[in-house]
Amino acid sequence: MKNSIGIVGGGQLGRMMAFDAKKLGFTVNIIDPTPNSPAGQVSDHQIVAPYDDEKAIRELASISDFLTFEIELANAAILEELAQKGLEIHPSAKTLGIIKDKLGQKEFLREKGLPVADFQPVIPSEERVEESHTTELQDKHSGRRSFDGAKSSEWRAQDDTIKKELLQLAEKFGYPLLLKARFDAYDGRGNALINNESHIDEAINKLRGRKLYVEKFVSFSKELAVVIARSTKGEIKSYPVVETIHKNNICHLVMAPADETIQRKAETLAIQTMEQLQGAGVFAIEMFLNKDGNVIINEIAPRVHNSGHFTIEACVTSQFEQHIRAITGLPLGSTEMILPAAVMINILGERNANAEVTGLDKALQIPNVFVHIYGKMETNEERKMGHITVIGKTIEECLKKAQEARRVITI
Amino acid sequence: MKNSIGIVGGGQLGRMMAFDAKKLGFTVNIIDPTPNSPAGQVSDHQIVAPYDDEKAIRELASISDFLTFEIELANAAILEELAQKGLEIHPSAKTLGIIKDKLGQKEFLREKGLPVADFQPVIPSEERVEESHTTELQDKHSGRRSFDGAKSSEWRAQDDTIKKELLQLAEKFGYPLLLKARFDAYDGRGNALINNESHIDEAINKLRGRKLYVEKFVSFSKELAVVIARSTKGEIKSYPVVETIHKNNICHLVMAPADETIQRKAETLAIQTMEQLQGAGVFAIEMFLNKDGNVIINEIAPRVHNSGHFTIEACVTSQFEQHIRAITGLPLGSTEMILPAAVMINILGERNANAEVTGLDKALQIPNVFVHIYGKMETNEERKMGHITVIGKTIEECLKKAQEARRVITI
Numbered sequence: 109m110k111n112s113i114g115i116v117g118g119g120q121l122g123r124m125m126a127f128d129a130k131k132l133g134f135t136v137n138i139i140d141p142t143p144n145s146p147a148g149q150v151s152d153h154q155i156v157a158p159y160d161d162e163k164a165i166r167e168l169a170s171i172s173d174f175l176t177f178e179i180e181l182a183n184a185a186i187l188e189e190l191a192q193k194g195l196e197i198h199p200s201a202k203t204l205g206i207i208k209d210k211l212g213q214k215e216f217l218r219e220k221g222l223p224v225a226d227f228q229p230v231i232p233s234e235e236r237v238e239e240s241h242t243t244e245l246q247d248k249h250s251g252r253r254s255f256d257g258a259k260s261s262e263w264r265a266q267d268d269t270i271k272k273e274l275l276q277l278a279e280k281f282g283y284p285l286l287l288k289a290r291f292d293a294y295d296g297r298g299n300a301l302i303n304n305e306s307h308i309d310e311a312i313n314k315l316r317g318r319k320l321y322v323e324k325f326v327s328f329s330k331e332l333a334v335v336i337a338r339s340t341k342g343e344i345k346s347y348p349v350v351e352t353i354h355k356n357n358i359c360h361l362v363m364a365p366a367d368e369t370i371q372r373k374a375e376t377l378a379i380q381t382m383e384q385l386q387g388a389g390v391f392a393i394e395m396f397l398n399k400d401g402n403v404i405i406n407e408i409a410p411r412v413h414n415s416g417h418f419t420i421e422a423c424v425t426s427q428f429e430q431h432i433r434a435i436t437g438l439p440l441g442s443t444e445m446i447l448p449a450a451v452m453i454n455i456l457g458e459r460n461a462n463a464e465v466t467g468l469d470k471a472l473q474i475p476n477v478f479v480h481i482y483g484k485m486e487t488n489e490e491r492k493m494g495h496i497t498v499i500g501k502t503i504e505e506c507l508k509k510a511q512e513a514r515r516v517i518t519i
Numbered sequence: 520m521k522n523s524i525g526i527v528g529g530g531q532l533g534r535m536m537a538f539d540a541k542k543l544g545f546t547v548n549i550i551d552p553t554p555n556s557p558a559g560q561v562s563d564h565q566i567v568a569p570y571d572d573e574k575a576i577r578e579l580a581s582i583s584d585f586l587t588f589e590i591e592l593a594n595a596a597i598l599e600e601l602a603q604k605g606l607e608i609h610p611s612a613k614t615l616g617i618i619k620d621k622l623g624q625k626e627f628l629r630e631k632g633l634p635v636a637d638f639q640p641v642i643p644s645e646e647r648v649e650e651s652h653t654t655e656l657q658d659k660h661s662g663r664r665s666f667d668g669a670k671s672s673e674w675r676a677q678d679d680t681i682k683k684e685l686l687q688l689a690e691k692f693g694y695p696l697l698l699k700a701r702f703d704a705y706d707g708r709g710n711a712l713i714n715n716e717s718h719i720d721e722a723i724n725k726l727r728g729r730k731l732y733v734e735k736f737v738s739f740s741k742e743l744a745v746v747i748a749r750s751t752k753g754e755i756k757s758y759p760v761v762e763t764i765h766k767n768n769i770c771h772l773v774m775a776p777a778d779e780t781i782q783r784k785a786e787t788l789a790i791q792t793m794e795q796l797q798g799a800g801v802f803a804i805e806m807f808l809n810k811d812g813n814v815i816i817n818e819i820a821p822r823v824h825n826s827g828h829f830t831i832e833a834c835v836t837s838q839f840e841q842h843i844r845a846i847t848g849l850p851l852g853s854t855e856m857i858l859p860a861a862v863m864i865n866i867l868g869e870r871n872a873n874a875e876v877t878g879l880d881k882a883l884q885i886p887n888v889f890v891h892i893y894g895k896m897e898t899n900e901e902r903k904m905g906h907i908t909v910i911g912k913t914i915e916e917c918l919k920k921a922q923e924a925r926r927v928i929t930i
Binding site: 109111123126127130131132133135144149150151152424433437438439441442446447464465466468469472473475476479480481482483494 | 520522541542543544546555561562563835844849850853857858875876877880883884886887891892893894905
């Protein structure tokens with residue numbers, strides 16, 4: 109019997125995946141560099157190592173029947189080799205490869221005729237000086253950026269080249285522009301908005317050292333997301349389309365379901381996208397609703413997603429159980445909502461210190477409020493520390509309760 | 520911040536408690552003699568030791584802000600001492616003491632004017648020869664019973680004394696009688712039905728070596744259960760009354776809610792019982808509905824209970840989250856059902872071997888079916904290996920699906 113799942117990444121996504129995998133009786137093992145990671149705490153075993161550590165991935169593979177990810181970092185060469193040896197890896201290295209390069213992802217979508225904003229790469233990537241993924245990740249939560257002093261003249265020369273290109277692209281697309289990192293750009297940390305020429309230097313400074321592309325800024329009326337799953341048997345099931353609200357580029361609020369008029373358009377686009385994309389598992393497709401009423405794809409995440417956390421309480425099958433079902437070849441579960449409405453609000457860190465939750469008692473006094481705390485040892489400003497879901501009859505009612513519950517919790 | 524919970528017992532009840540405690544951000548540590556126990560797999564740390572091991576309980580206490588139980592075994596003296604030192608222990612040693620002696624429990628209930636079946640102790644307990652709890656537990660699942668040969672003449676003399684008493688009690692109460700073990704009588708393993716005089720020897724043989732009492736057999740029309748919680752703040756909340764069906768004295772099926780006519784009577788009795796009983800946490804009150812339409816208490820469990828597993832999917836707050844809220848002083852959650860009906864069916868082991876689940880794919884194909892597998896390494900005949908919950912509009916619809924799902928799973 110195949111019953112062992114390996115997850116690369118031990119954050120909150122891995123943790124919630126582990127809850128549902130364990131519920132179904134699977135063994136769960138994790139790779140994460142932080143000992144006692146959120147997912148490690150609730151899994152059978154954690155290998156403490158960087159996400160792309162070859163030895164660790166081989167060790168995880170040796171004790172897993174199925175391998176999956178909660179982050180888009182992976183060592184593609186090893187994954188290909190392990191897959192050829194018969195290990196079930198979902199999504200596949202190929203699919204991850206397409207998606208993890210945001211420029212490649214956009215090129216893929218445009219090529220398949222799927223609607224995306226105008227975009228263009230900035231200087232051929234071979235010419236760029238790169239930080240390693242590992243360093244970047246280690247610095248991600250602390251906000252620190254460190255550069256080798258010896259490289260500074262090289263950076264300056266590159267900065268000038270990039271600036272020239274951006275000025276040309278501004279003529280082509282018009283302002284505002286978005287300068288975007290191609291890789292590892294979570295939660296807006298890889299985006300810089302250029303409203304006019306005076307913002308260019310700051311944008312270059314923010315993203316220095318990363319592979320970049322430029323995108324025409326979409327003046328959207330709403331942000332939407334569709335969580336959708338495909339199983340290894342080919343079955344596809346979509347969750348209700350939701351409306352999302354971001355603050356500082358970080359998912360802040362999710363309201364489910366989105367207006368009925370948008371539902372069909374967004375779901376159709378999500379299914380068209382999945383038909384083009386290979387691979388099993390849960391995917392999240394973030395979209396913009398344009399001012400003209402059309403939907404275009406903003407970004408695909410090849411994994412369970414913040415915009416699907418509401419499914420834990422609001423839908424028959426949570427996105428996490430759905431992902432486990434999808435990668436292990438089990439039938440997909442119903443994605444129907446149990447009650448008519450749900451709202452999810454993130455609990456982001458408010459200071460840099462040891463995590464300490466207060467106000468849980470006040471939040472839990474509000475009926476139909478569900479609080480999730482991720483068990484991270486340290487809180488940092490804007491770090492995802494937990495979330496709140498409210499289910500009910502109307503979005504207005506849920507929203508009010510969610511905001512009230514969020515207000516009384518500190519972390 | 521108090522955020523660490525210690526659980527004595529690492530079976531499925533501890534496991535499901537751990538899921539919800541972790542969801543709320545608590546640290547969870549477990550004592551269980553079996554390494555990698557169902558709860559240990561999903562908790563921060565497991566101390567591998569017998570449930571009543573003094574050193575282990577002191578170690579657990581040293582890393583816990585709150586101590587609780589998934590089994591009614593405890594070392595009362597140590598618990599009292601730890602409680603006096605300021606550790607929060609729920610339910611208290613005193614409450615556990617009243618409940619774990621089934622005879623003492625009945626005496627307590629009768630004294631408080633709560634309805635129970637007629638009963639009487641069999642020979643003063645001081646005169647009895649006892650097995651240790653530990654031996655009994657170790658043998659529980661294997662069905663083996665072992666006795667010291669040197670004791671056999673002592674047993675024979677006791678058997679004769681018990682038989683004489685039983686014959687007298689039969690005259691007083693009439694047949695059928697139930698001979699019952701006072702301690703550690705889970706899942707009917709401590710009960711023997713005596714329909715007439717010819718059954719007496721077999722009953723004595725079955726329960727030899729244990730403290731006993733006799734109860735008049737209640738000819739019930741239905742078995743009911745009420746899961747009810749009291750928090751350390753004194754708040755009390757009851758779940759919908761359910762109808763239970765036992766097979767070989769083991770909970771087989773739970774149907775929620777029970778008929779409306781029974782709801783109020785049973786809930787009132789449950790609340791009256793909680794008002795008499797000290798202690799915080801979730802309690803399960805098993806009842807009989809007599810043929811004359813009255814409810815009487817069969818038994819109280821001072822813990823989350825098999826008859827409350829349906830609450831995970833069917834109610835706003837699961838009994839496991841409710842227990843965590845109750846013992847940590849958080850407000851109790853809503854016990855309302857989300858959909859009108861739910862059915863829970865147990866998955867009992869069918870053979871003695873390494874656990875291996877088949878048919879999960881077929882079961883999960885049925886909509887609104889939730890499967891829980893407890894992660895036990897070995898399956899044994901009648902061992903609780905998992906359960907299935909179905910939620911829906913009517914009990915009939917849920918029951919049909921639950922039975923279909925149970926039929927296709929083997930373990």
